[in-house]
Amino acid sequence: xxxxxPLWKYLxxxxxxxxxxxxxxxxxxxxxxxxxISGQSGAxxxxxxxxxMATKALDEAGIKYFGEESNGKSALLRLxxxxxxxxxxxxxxxxxxxxxxxxxNLAPTTPEWLRSFGAxxxxxxxxxxxxxxxxxxVDTKSAIAKRLESTVSEMKSxxxxxxxxxxxxxxxxxxxxxxxxxxxxxxxxxxxxIRSEFPNLTRESVxxxxxxxxxxxxxxxxxxxxxxxxxxxxxxxxRNRVNELGVSEPIVQRQGRNRIVVELxxxxxxxxxxxxxxxxxxxxxxxxxxxxxxxxRKEAFPFRSELDQRRFGDAFLERNLIISGxxxxxxxxxxxxxxxxxxxxxxxxxFGGTKMxxxxxxxxxxxxxxxxxxxxxxxxxxxxxxxxxxxIPTQIIEKKIISLATIQSALGVQFRITGLDNTAExxxxxxxxxxxxxxxxxxFVEERTIGPSLGAENIGVGVKSAxxxxxxxxxxxxxxYRVFGLAANIALALNIxxxxxxxxxxxxxxxxxxxxxxxxxVGMAVDANVLIFSRIKEEIANGLPPQSAINSGFDRAxxxxxxxxxxxxxxxxxxxxxxxxxxxGFAVTLSIGILTSMFTAIMGTRALVNLIxxxxxxxxxLWI
Amino acid sequence: MSKEAKxxxxxxxxxxxxxxxxxxxxxxLGSLVVNGLQFGLDFTGGTQIEVGYEKxxxxxxIRDRLENAGFEGxxxxxxxxxxxxxxxxxxxxxxxxxxxxxxxxxxxxxxxxSVRRVEFVGPQVGEELKNDGGIGMLFALAVVMLYxxxxxxxxxxxxxxxxxxxxxxxxxGVFSVFHLDFDLTVLAAVLAVIGYSLNDTIVVFDRIRENxxxxxxxxxxxxxxxxxxxTLDRTLITSGTTIMVLLALFYFGGEMIHGxxxxxxxxxxxxxxxxxxxxxxVLLSMNISKEDLMPPVKExxxxxxxx
Numbered sequence: 001x002x003x004x005x006p007l008w009k010y011l012x013x014x015x016x017x018x019x020x021x022x023x024x025x026x027x028x029x030x031x032x033x034x035x036x037i038s039g040q041s042g043a044x045x046x047x048x049x050x051x052x053m054a055t056k057a058l059d060e061a062g063i064k065y066f067g068e069e070s071n072g073k074s075a076l077l078r079l080x081x082x083x084x085x086x087x088x089x090x091x092x093x094x095x096x097x098x099x100x101x102x103x104x105n106l107a108p109t110t111p112e113w114l115r116s117f118g119a120x121x122x123x124x125x126x127x128x129x130x131x132x133x134x135x136x137x138v139d140t141k142s143a144i145a146k147r148l149e150s151t152v153s154e155m156k157s158x159x160x161x162x163x164x165x166x167x168x169x170x171x172x173x174x175x176x177x178x179x180x181x182x183x184x185x186x187x188x189x190x191x192x193x194i195r196s197e198f199p200n201l202t203r204e205s206v207x208x209x210x211x212x213x214x215x216x217x218x219x220x221x222x223x224x225x226x227x228x229x230x231x232x233x234x235x236x237x238x239r240n241r242v243n244e245l246g247v248s249e250p251i252v253q254r255q256g257r258n259r260i261v262v263e264l265x266x267x268x269x270x271x272x273x274x275x276x277x278x279x280x281x282x283x284x285x286x287x288x289x290x291x292x293x294x295x296x297r298k299e300a301f302p303f304r305s306e307l308d309q310r311r312f313g314d315a316f317l318e319r320n321l322i323i324s325g326x327x328x329x330x331x332x333x334x335x336x337x338x339x340x341x342x343x344x345x346x347x348x349x350x351f352g353g354t355k356m357x358x359x360x361x362x363x364x365x366x367x368x369x370x371x372x373x374x375x376x377x378x379x380x381x382x383x384x385x386x387x388x389x390x391x392i393p394t395q396i397i398e399k400k401i402i403s404l405a406t407i408q409s410a411l412g413v414q415f416r417i418t419g420l421d422n423t424a425e426x427x428x429x430x431x432x433x434x435x436x437x438x439x440x441x442x443x444f445v446e447e448r449t450i451g452p453s454l455g456a457e458n459i460g461v462g463v464k465s466a467x468x469x470x471x472x473x474x475x476x477x478x479x480x481y482r483v484f485g486l487a488a489n490i491a492l493a494l495n496i497x498x499x500x501x502x503x504x505x506x507x508x509x510x511x512x513x514x515x516x517x518x519x520x521x522v523g524m525a526v527d528a529n530v531l532i533f534s535r536i537k538e539e540i541a542n543g544l545p546p547q548s549a550i551n552s553g554f555d556r557a558x559x560x561x562x563x564x565x566x567x568x569x570x571x572x573x574x575x576x577x578x579x580x581x582x583x584x585g586f587a588v589t590l591s592i593g594i595l596t597s598m599f600t601a602i603m604g605t606r607a608l609v610n611l612i613x614x615x616x617x618x619x620x621x622l623w624i
Numbered sequence: 625m626s627k628e629a630k631x632x633x634x635x636x637x638x639x640x641x642x643x644x645x646x647x648x649x650x651x652x653l654g655s656l657v658v659n660g661l662q663f664g665l666d667f668t669g670g671t672q673i674e675v676g677y678e679k680x681x682x683x684x685x686i687r688d689r690l691e692n693a694g695f696e697g698x699x700x701x702x703x704x705x706x707x708x709x710x711x712x713x714x715x716x717x718x719x720x721x722x723x724x725x726x727x728x729x730x731x732x733x734x735x736x737x738s739v740r741r742v743e744f745v746g747p748q749v750g751e752e753l754k755n756d757g758g759i760g761m762l763f764a765l766a767v768v769m770l771y772x773x774x775x776x777x778x779x780x781x782x783x784x785x786x787x788x789x790x791x792x793x794x795x796x797g798v799f800s801v802f803h804l805d806f807d808l809t810v811l812a813a814v815l816a817v818i819g820y821s822l823n824d825t826i827v828v829f830d831r832i833r834e835n836x837x838x839x840x841x842x843x844x845x846x847x848x849x850x851x852x853x854x855t856l857d858r859t860l861i862t863s864g865t866t867i868m869v870l871l872a873l874f875y876f877g878g879e880m881i882h883g884x885x886x887x888x889x890x891x892x893x894x895x896x897x898x899x900x901x902x903x904x905x906v907l908l909s910m911n912i913s914k915e916d917l918m919p920p921v922k923e924x925x926x927x928x929x930x931x
Contacts, residue, residue, distance in 0.1 A: 086706040087680075127880065130701065133710075236750060254746030255672060261745065450710065451702030455684050458878045465876035469869035476865060513809040516873050516881045517816070520888065523869035524820060527862040531827065534858040563775055564826040567784075568819045570771055571764045575815065578760030580753055586812045590819055 002547045003614035005607055013607050016599070017494055023501035026110040026121040032067070033082040034107040035089050037100055038074040046075045050096065057095035063088050067107075078107050086451075103132075104449045106266065122504050123266035125249045125511030127454045131265040135446040136238075138258045143230040143440035144223060146324065148175055151198065153320040155179070158197050164190045167211060177201070177216040187212035200225075231258055233326055233439035238262060239581060247508035247585040260442070263450065265509050283325030287359065288367040288404060289316040304372055304400035305425075315404055317369045322359040326439040327352025333426035336418060342426035343418045353413030361410035370403040370417065373441075397441070402429055454512060462512045466519045473523055481533050483623035487608035488529040491600040495525055498596040506588065514589075521593040527564075528601030532557040533624060546619040554606055561602065565594050634852045634900055635845045635908060641901035645790060652797020659800050664807030664883075665697060669747040670714040673725055678736040680706035686729060693728035697805065708740075717744035749808065765789070768822065776833055777916045783906035784825045787898040791821040794894045795887055809884040817891030820866070824859065824899040831855050832907065836917045844912055848904050863896045 037046055037054060051070045054077060058065050064080040065088070079088055085104050093102040106129060108121055123129075152171050159166050159179075167180040179194075181187040184207070191203055191214050200222035206213040218226075235254060242250045242264060251263040289298035293316070300314040330347040348356060360368070374397070403417050417429065452459070474492070477485040499518060503510075536553030544552060569591060576587035613619055675681075683700050686709060690698040695713050703710035715721065722742040729737060765785050772781035795817055799806050831851040839847060867889065874885035 086702060090705060133703065232750075235746070236752065239750060251748050253669060253748050256743045256745075259743075261672075448704035448708075450704070451683070453699045453701050454880060455687065457684070458880060461876055461878040462881055465873050465878070465881065468876055469872035472868040472872060473865045476868065480861070512880050513812065513884055516809075516877065516884055517812065519869055519873070520816065520866070523866040524823070524862070526865050527823065527827075527858075530858050530861045530865075534855075534861075537857075538854065560827055560830040563830055564823045567768055567771060567822050567826050570767055571818060571822065574764040574767060575760055578756050578763060580756055581749055582808050582812065583753060583757055583760070583815065586815050590816070 002551045003610045005610050005614070009603070010607060013603060016498070020494065020498040020501040022114065022117050023119045023504050024497045026108065026114055026119050027500055027504060029109040029111070029121065031106040031108050031121070032078040033085045034076050034078045034105045035085065035092060036074060036076050036103045036105040037070075037092065037096065038103070039100060046070050046073060046100075050100070051075050051077075053095055054092045057091045058088060061087065061091045063091070076105065076107055089449075104130075120504060122500070122508055122510045123248075125509045125514065126251060126263055126265045126450070126452070127511050128452055128459055129266060130449065130451040130453070131263055133446075133448045133450045134262045134264075134444060135255065136260045136262065136442045137445045138227075138231050138234050138260060139441040139443065140227040140230050140258045144175060144218070144226050145171075146440075147226050148177060148218065149319075150321065151201075152177055155194065155198065158193065159190060162190075162193050164193060166190065175218065179214045179216070180211045181213075182211065184212050187214060190214065227258060230440035231260065234442060235260055237438055243581055243585075247503070247506055247588050249509040249511050249514075249582075249585070259445065265511075283328065284371040284373065285322040285324070285356070286317040286320070286369050286371060287322065287363060288369055289318045290366075293318065301369070301371060301399055301401050303404075304402045308401075315369065315401055317371065317401070321371075322368075323348070323352045323355050327355075331430040333423065333430040335423075336416075341418060342423045343416045344426050344430045345414065345416045348413050350413065356411045356413075356415070360407050364407050364409055367404050367406050369401050372400050372402045374398045374400075459512065463515065466515050469519045470522060473526060477526060477529075481529075481624055483612060484529075484533050484536075484605075484609065487605050487612070488526065488533070488601070490608055491529065491604035492522055492525060494604055495597050495600040496522060498600065499593055502592045502596065503589070508585075508589070517586075517589060521589075521597070525593065525597035525601060528557075528561045528597060529605055531560055532601070532605065536622070536624060540622065540624075546622045547613070549622070550609060550613060554602075554609075558602065561598065565598055569594050631846075631850050631853045632856070634849050635904070638901065638905050638908065642905055645898075645902055648794050648797070649790065651801065652793050655797055655800040656793075659803070661796065661800050661806040662803050664805045664810075665699070665712065665714045666748045666808040667806070668714060669745050670712060671717045671721055672741075672743050672745045673711045673713070673722060673739060674703060674741040675709045675711060675725070675729065676738050676740050677707045677709065681709050681735075681737075683709070686711070689728050689731070690725075693724075693731075695725070695728070712745065717742070772826070772829075776829060777912075779907055779910040779912050779916060780829050780833075782910065783903040784822065784829065786906050787825050787895075787903040788818060788821055790898050790902045791817055791891060791894045795891045798890050799887065804886065805883055807883060809881070810887045813884045813887035813891065816888060817895060820888075820892060821895035821898060824862075824895050825903045827858070828852065828855055828899045828904060829907075832904065832912075833917055836912070836914050839914045844908060848908055852900055852904065859896060859899070863892050866892050 035054075037050065039046060047070060051068055054075065055065065055068060058077070063084045065077045066080065067076075067078040069076050077088070077092075079085055089102050089104055093100070096102065106124070110119065110121060148171050152169055155177070156166070156169050159169070164186055165182070166186075167182060169177065169179045171177050179190065181190060187205065191205060194201065194203060194214065194216070198216075200219050201216040202219050204215045206215055231254060235252060238260060239250075239252045242248065242252060242262060249265055251261065253261050255261045297319050298316045299319055300316050302314050303309040303312060327349050328346060329349045329352075332345050334343060334345055335341065336343050405417055454462075474489050477488050477492075479485070481488060496518065499521065508514075532553055535557045536549050539549035539552050539556075540546065572587045572591040572594065576584050576591070579587060613622070681702075683702065686700050687698065690700070690711070690713075695715065697714060699712040701710050702708065711725065713721075713725075722739040726737070726739050765788065768788070769781040769785050772784050792814060795814055798804070799810065804810075828851065831854055832848055835847050835851045835854075836844075842850070870885050870889045870892065873881050874889060877885060
């Protein structure tokens, strides 16, 4: 019989709708404004005593709170009034002192049974709820020093190839390179050589008794170019790190000459946020030093793995580095197809590949070390003259070997590191290699919580306009298509639920334009239903009986809907693959919207229409 | 609607429409070349100012004051404390800017404040967005052309892509001509226009293909007119509902959504128009015929007969 769905189709729709409702539901529960207390270091215990001090401070200030809880590591106090959040933070901070981090938070009120499914609400964007603001400083000095070091080693090899004998080429503390020669003639031809090979160095010839020097410094322009490169490279890396899918709506921008601002929505748990951004690590690839190598040309480093450290002790690597981590384009862990041993596949960019090839081709059989460099900020606390406790940050640099492996053949853009103990180690190494792609180290300089960038009034009108738009569409559909319009409206509601559920699962952030976008999707999603209903009307006009008209309307509209949506989906997929940041985010939302609307408009509406009209023997007239 | 329902002679106006489209494209492209786009804070970066107040600050008051002093579109947020305020302006960093802001904030008020820091901030989106975005767009167009050529026929793919480019250029052109702020939400809107325009064109094409296949002696222009008439009902309702949503956002949505709604409103009008007068027009100009759309299955059958 026409227009009847088998039971499994109804069940499938019901199951998908239920899952959608479960994962979308947490967004209905408005989060409580809260204040979170944690320790400056992991060792600080947050217990009942801390909590009672905090509640006392709130009582004194007349701020109403509830649901206070602590788990030993952190404590959370929920507030009744959002406007008092900042003052609550202030009084608690004053009461507890600066050994504690007091941060603003929005505590989800998702009921326990929903949380047991892993359902969580979408985060609210910087415009709606504010977030956390970090200021990072890029250590451009060390980027310049590193560049000069590699310039020195390059210069030596250029001079050797040109058969110009030098006594020494050294890098001084003040970023000055000094090359010394025995005769003025050699010095002058070396100077010419350097001029053509290293145009961004300014040269000055200095005559000293028994030796002839070229004193070189980097031109101001070259210095600022390196700085710019380092900052913009780090900016890109950070953007990718905090916005992997493109749906988290952060702000990452340059501030001043060498600083980067990162603002994350919602994650007001600053410890968590720092973990995401804060992997300020770098990598260096260096050859293992030959035992005969001069002491000035090699350096000893410990192994990162304690097991290796116990087994081998420190290892000596050459001072010259082949390349650093900013040339690693990608790293993935996998298995050797023959030995099924874990390995890490590394892809370098073209510059890195060339350098790697040049360095390894003449050193097959030697070992190459991968050095992992971590920049950590350690906080020391001192009491100043005014009796206030102040934090003094000190930067520590840790350099450890993560891998030391024999070069089997000349390496190029792609190569692999083998000899790893297990898969966990391989995937950790791959992660470190990917995370290590910073052009220069970075330090956290400042962290603050920031309020929403839109006023409550603006948010109010924005949300209201979205509601009006949605209501207009629903009323129109109901008036114009009557029974079928009702079916379409139910399908539309399901579409919104599914869309929100998918966005919540992906961890997307909701902004005001995002809300407008969702409503717009609805406006456009009626298209599939309109196509179907128009067809049904046409078929009736062509003289088909109601049941066949329904059936043929759905069938014939289907190819049209499919073609139209697949074409749009292609655009979305390509935008995702090639775009970055907000463009990617838009592509994700668009794709989800297309898929959910196809499901609800075709299957959902059909199911409802079938329930209403299907199976009836005599249908005289359709309410369409 | 009966079989003998009136068929609108859309293609009768095709020359006029082509002229109009070309004119709009020339104006849009000309303005884009001469004026360019007025990029918003997201794209250009600007200046960041940290202001410390003696007493808790009133953000709405600060926003209004800045607006009145000619700093439009300033972002004002609390910065850690109720007394600290962070202001982001699109104006480029210049030495006197801090004092100018302070003067605007201090005017006719007793509250005390000081400027703690004035610094330049870079754009929120990277250069790579512009480059990758451009390449992405071209690549997407190429793949869409390929897909439409496969599912329909290459003449259709030329029509669809022509309509798409037409719509994007005109939307951007309107933003350029009227010096409207082009920020990230507008970019999202332009991407949405691409989706809408393509969707609309394919729906029309689908019907044209169908009608060509059951052709009974009508001319191509008649077939296209018939198809456009048949889909007119749907075209009007879909664009109508979308426009309803957009009008609600436009009139009631406030500043933040204004640009988004504007771009889409223009986009929906142009996208609907272009499905008829650009996509279908191109199809007719390329002499689309029944032979172009013979189901490909038959070719296969012919081949099978070859021994």
